[in-house]
Ligand SMILES: Cc1cc2nc3c(=O)[nH]c(=O)nc-3n(C[C@H](O)[C@H](O)[C@H](O)COP(=O)(O)OP(=O)(O)OC[C@H]3O[C@@H](n4cnc5c(N)ncnc54)[C@H](O)[C@@H]3O)c2cc1C
């Protein structure tokens with residue numbers, strides 16, 4: 173496993189824009205002097221103001237977010253984050269708009285590795301787990317087949333952030349009526365020996381991806397989640413079990429080779 177080191181310390185990043193995509197909010201910010209992240213890496217974010225101290229003093233700790241997209245700026249890099257409001261931290265971040273400020277630590281974690289020789293990338297995303305697949309699709313320059321799954325039409329708006337995807341929805345309002353892993357099954361049946369799978373989404377989806385890929389003997393890189401307090405290896409709050417013992421997901425992940433896992437349904441994880 174290769175570990176990469178983020179710039180030391182927390183830095184401020186000005187919010188440039190807030191965009192709504194159905195049930196999701198995209199926050200774009202200017203990371204002045206910050207390095208360009210690798211697809212699959214993440215940042216620990218807090219709002220510079222009104223973070224903690226409210227009802228129950230939550231949110232208190234920073235929250236982890238995959239980088240959705242990154243682009244050059246004259247003074248650094250523009251970072252984009254895809255956020256779904258599921259609790260006090262995400263609610264506060266989705267309130268931010270141009271002129272507000274984020275505090276960030278990152279880029280953190282390992283990111284995706286290129287596909288093995290002779291295999292084409294097959295991207296599988298569920299819900300807000302589509303975020304790291306957008307920047308990966310950008311880097312792959314249109315060479316990836318992409319399958320995305322959402323709960324309903326409001327969430328399926330997120331698919332517009334990626335190019336040329338096949339969509340599945342739980343309620344059948346957009347695309348295939350059913351699970352994205354059913355679309356994956358069809359792809360693996362048709363060309364399993366030609367692909368490498370990259371997946372991010374809820375634990376049950378990731379576990380179904382792991383099982384299907386294992387059954388077809390197809391390599392898979394899974395971007396997992398677990399509760400993260402620091403993001404850089406200090407608190408051990410993010411440990412997940414692998415076939416060779418526990419690892420800290422923030423420094424040895426969040427992208428893990430599926431072959432390292434007996435299960436991807438990690439307790440406490442998931443959007
Ligand atoms: C590497 C990584 C990348 C991530 N990328 C993204 C991303 O791109 N976009 C994104 O939106 N999120 C992302 N997340 C997830 C996000 O960091 C978490 O959902 C975060 O905890 C949200 O903070 P919150 O304060 O809004 O909600 P929290 O209070 O932390 O709650 C999060 C979820 O847990 C549930 N929950 C809270 N407390 C309890 C409890 N006591 N018992 C049971 N359930 C509870 C909530 O209902 C909610 O569904 C990522 C996480 C990781 C580790």
Ligand code: FES
Nearest residue numbers: 403405407408422
């Ligand atoms: S989040 Fe603290 S060690 Fe991983």
